[in-house]
Amino acid sequence: MPMKDIANNLSVLQLVDPATITADTNSSSADLQFDSGVMLVVNVGESGDTLSGSVKFDYILEDSSDDSTFTAVTTASHVTYGSVNSSTGVFATVDAAAEDDAAYVIGYVGPNRYVRVKIDATGTHSNGTPHSVSALVSPIHKPAASSNDGSPTG
Numbered sequence: 001m002p003m004k005d006i007a008n009n010l011s012v013l014q015l016v017d018p019a020t021i022t023a024d025t026n027s028s029s030a031d032l033q034f035d036s037g038v039m040l041v042v043n044v045g046e047s048g049d050t051l052s053g054s055v056k057f058d059y060i061l062e063d064s065s066d067d068s069t070f071t072a073v074t075t076a077s078h079v080t081y082g083s084v085n086s087s088t089g090v091f092a093t094v095d096a097a098a099e100d101d102a103a104y105v106i107g108y109v110g111p112n113r114y115v116r117v118k119i120d121a122t123g124t125h126s127n128g129t130p131h132s133v134s135a136l137v138s139p140i141h142k143p144a145a146s147s148n149d150g151s152p153t154g
Contacts, residue, residue, distance in 0.1 A: 009138065015040075015116065016133035020048070021057075022125040029067055029114040030135040037138040039081065040117055042104040044094055048127025055123035056095035057131075059104055060088065063112035070116060078110030090120075100129060 015027035032038055042059050049055055061084055062070040072089025073079060082105065084091045092104035108115045117133050 011137050011139055013135040013137060014132070015135055016119070016131060018043075018130060018132040020128035021119060021121065021131045022128040023121050025119040025121075025131070026062075026070075027117045027119070027133040029064065029070075029116040030137060031067070032108075032113055032115065032137065034140050035137040036140050037107070037109070038115060039105060039107045039136045040115065041134045041136065042092065042117055042119070043132045043134070044100050044102055044104065045130030047094075047097065047100045047129040049125050049129065051095050051097060051100065052123075053095055055125065056093055056121075057129065058088075058090045058120040058122065059092045059094075059106075060118040060120055061091050061106055061108065062089065062116050062118055063108065063110050064114040064116075065112045067114045070114075070118075072118075073108065073110060073115075075110065078108065080107030080109055082106040094129075 013030050030038055061073040063073050064070040073084055074086050074089050082091050091106045094100055119131060
């Protein structure tokens with residue numbers, strides 16, 4: 001039996017609406033100003049294309065101090081619950097049928113206020129693959145009912 005209520009202590013932000021993706025896509029950003037933590041979740045559906053080393057999706061964690069200029073997170077100490085490539089920021093790659101129909105998760109504990117996921121499509125994706133990106137944040141202040149804002153005013 002669950003002993004802790006996480007539903008009233010976390011907020012969920014939808015950063016990419018569920019959609020079939022055939023090209024590079026940047027998620028919306030998550031503003032972490034009033035949050036004590038964030039976990040980004042990329043949900044991947046069944047690919048409509050034959051995935052391979054030349055037809056694939058890479059998921060890149062990016063951060064920004066101004067919500068305008070984003071760069072790949074390449075510092076290992078800025079992520080939790082996973083790792084990033086130290087030169088590209090890639091935290092997951094889907095290049096085979098055995099890797100789709102899955103959720104890929106990364107936590108961010110870096111110094112910047114904004115984070116997002118870049119979905120980098122390599123090769124020709126004629127039919128595409130369903131994706132969505134969500135962020136689970138831990139607001140400093142308990143969120144108001146029906147709010148995704150943990151600011152003091154809710």
